[in-house]
């Protein structure tokens with residue numbers, strides 16, 4: 001992205017032919033229009049002189065042919081320009097999608113990122129038009145030159161008068177472009193809120209809650225407020241722009257009248273013919289239009305400069321953690337151990353750490369279950385183990401090597417994770433499972449045989465699932481979750497992290513799954529997070545977290561003996577504690 005030439009090359013990929021044709025037509029049109037003005041002048045002079053009406057009629061026929069040619073060429077040029085715009089838009093989308101490749105998720109999981117991403121996407125959308133601008137500028141410059149010469153031939157000083165009178169417009173366009181950009185950045189938060197609320201109103205997944213909680217009006221009120229605020233900002237901006245434009249529009253009218261006046265004086269003093277008068281007036285109109293479009297292109301170029309700065313700033317701020325460190329080492333060995341040493345982690349923008357002084361050794365063959373109250377940091381710890389968050393040096397080690405010195409993508413190759421917010425992909429079942437690697441039928445079938453209950457019963461592997469595709473089959477919450485687990489298993493990495501990944505499974509399937517998984521344990525390090533304490537005895541170690549610290553760790557039986565936090569949690573889960581502490585549950589009569 002920082003390399004401007006390669007960026008432009010990528011954006012313009014596949015458009016060169018269209019550009020060349022469009023530019024050529026632009027130049028041809030300029031030549032045609034200029035010739036057409038000459039014909040108009042000659043025709044008028046012939047008519048005024050009434051010397052040869054036949055010549056005038058021939059000139060009219062010539063004019064007709066010229067106009068038809070110009071109209072057809074303009075249509076064809078428009079068609080080619082649309083092609084350029086579509087291709088450039090596609091290329092830009094591809095570049096943006098490729099560029100947004102964070103090294104970790106620490107900074108991308110913040111509202112600030114979402115806001116800035118919004119602005120960058122807006123800027124990228126407007127870039128598509130800008131790439132057309134580059135070519136249009138060339139054509140505009142040529143056409144301005146042509147018309148200036150044409151006018152110069154009749155009234156030498158007029159082109160300079162026109163240039164002078166159009167100068168304020170240039171200033172205005174540059175200013176408008178800058179203000180529009182600043183405005184988009186400033187109002188992005190409100191615009192995003194409006195879109196978020198709108199999504200809530202139109203998303204079918206929210207309808208059941210809207211019905212049961214009668215929340216539609218509540219959401220609508222919030223949406224209308226955000227809408228009104230957004231509209232107020234837009235209108236205020238448009239009002240200021242219109243007021244500013246009024247001044248410049250008056251100057252433009254003065255310019256027109258001034259030019260007319262000078263020409264009329266020329267005709268009265270017989271320094272120009274009536275034909276020249278008509279031709280110069282027409283040329284002035286085209287020249288002014290070209291100057292105005294050049295002014296607006298100048299504004300757009302300014303916008304381009306601002307956009308580029310914003311995009312590079314965005315990529316540097318959020319997506320380049322690794323590049324700030326030393327040259328990362330490749331990590332291609334077989335993973336044997338993961339070690340956390342006095343790990344401390346605070347989310348960006350938070351003053352207090354979520355994970356505090358956590359030390360833990362995980363070896364291949366270990367099966368560890370993390371338990372603790374809501375919000376104690378289990379998911380955060382799981383993501384830290386997977387290398388998904390940025391941490392200070394000397395805290396997380398893979399095979400004894402500091403993960404900060406390792407190439408992150410190599411780390412991710414060793415890890416499979418099912419988080420609580422796994423994605424319901426609108427793909428076929430086979431694709432949902434195999435997307436992490438090249439599809440391999442044998443590997444897919446092996447997983448399906450080993451864990452048949454993870455695959456929706458009676459469905460073909462090529463069936464498309466999800467609400468987002470027409471004709472797709474809908475799955476239940478548990479079925480989606482099972483597919484997410486199958487995807488993680490298919491990846492077959494040495495570390496498997498399951499963050500409440502079985503929460504939607506029925507108890508029998510859950511137990512069967514963990515039982516089957518344990519038989520694969522020798523080749524994997526398994527880390528699970530669960531609130532269902534009945535599966536804990538299956539794991540080699542339970543780790544209890546409280547406010548970001550490990551307060552107890554050991555096998556289930558050892559921890560029960562401690563009579564501490566773990567034993568209280570287990571009792572509460574099995575209802576033993578509830579009965580003894582709160583007495584019997586009253587019967588409903």
Ligand SMILES: Nc1ncnc2c1ncn2[C@@H]1O[C@H](COP(=O)(O)OP(=O)(O)OP(=O)(O)O)[C@@H](O)[C@H]1O
Nearest residue numbers: 109110347354372373374375376377378379380381
């Ligand atoms: N992206 C984030 N940005 C800022 N704070 C976060 C983020 N994600 C989680 N937190 C905060 O970190 C703390 C721990 O969250 P975490 O999700 O790790 O808890 P948990 O133990 O997994 O909880 P639960 O059992 O409810 O899933 C919470 O206070 C939460 O608000």
